[in-house]
Amino acid sequence: MTAQILDGKATAAEIKSDLTARVAALKEKGVTPGLGTILVGDDPGSQKYVAGKHRDCAQVGIASIQRELPATATQEEIEAVVRELNEDPACTGYIVQLPLPKGIDENRILELMDPEKDADGLHPMNLGRLVLNEPAPLPCTPNGIITLLRRHGVEIKGAEVVVVGRGVTIGRPMPLLLTRRSENATVTQCHTGTRDLSAHLKRADIVIAAAGSAHLIRPEDVKPGAAVLDVGVSRSAEGKIVGDVHPGVAEVAGWVAPNPGGVGPMTRAQLLVNVVEAAERSVG
């Protein structure tokens, strides 16, 4: 049996269609949402992701504000751009594309952002609000994963979920979303210090692989019928994306979110949701 596809491209297109109408309604009330991005350096992956975010904005009618700095930019130079976007009324929400170049204090940059303009839900105040169960913009990839599972009818309630990875954009916030009462999943977080990854994976109804380790999740480790979401990105020598999930997993799993075409487009769609929701809050 071959797994069904958790189609992030199609689901993101549905979300964007709904957002287009909501943005038009905001504009009638005199509010134009504007997404700012700060991109530092010349990482081809980051450039591609940021370009995709602005393409999405154009599709739904959100204004784009782009700031680019060279890889040699100093902490002070990046902080100056953060302050500028904090003050810019045309920028209703913005993100700092991660990772930042080595030597830059990423946490300090995130802390300096206006939490009300944090479109990524990664400001410490917004992550704190998530921990405390208070309303906040939600981190885009974890929220995109929940939406993708829900829209395809994958049961989250009571599911045993294994999250592989502990990075700030996915691994850390993912269990916080999954263990809310609205999701009610049981989560095991695995990482490079996990002694027997295979034993944990074999018990999982849902696997979220965000380790950045090519083909780490192998068919023999996956429970038949499980939902397996590939969020890891490594690059082959030819520059092609290689996910965390071995292609053979599709023969065992019930559901697979491919990479590309699965969670990536959902990350971008969820970012637009955060921008539109913030603009809607501003008009009451």
Ligand SMILES: Nc1nc2c(c(=O)[nH]1)N[C@@H](CN(C=O)c1ccc(C(=O)N[C@@H](CCC(=O)O)C(=O)O)cc1)CN2
């Ligand atoms: N400030 C942030 N930085 C990063 C985040 C984030 O949520 N906020 N997440 C990742 C990268 N990311 C978002 O920025 C991202 C990753 C993947 C995609 C995407 O659309 N991928 C496509 C394939 C694109 C390709 O061909 O390379 C897909 O999966 O189909 C969008 C955004 C780290 N940084």
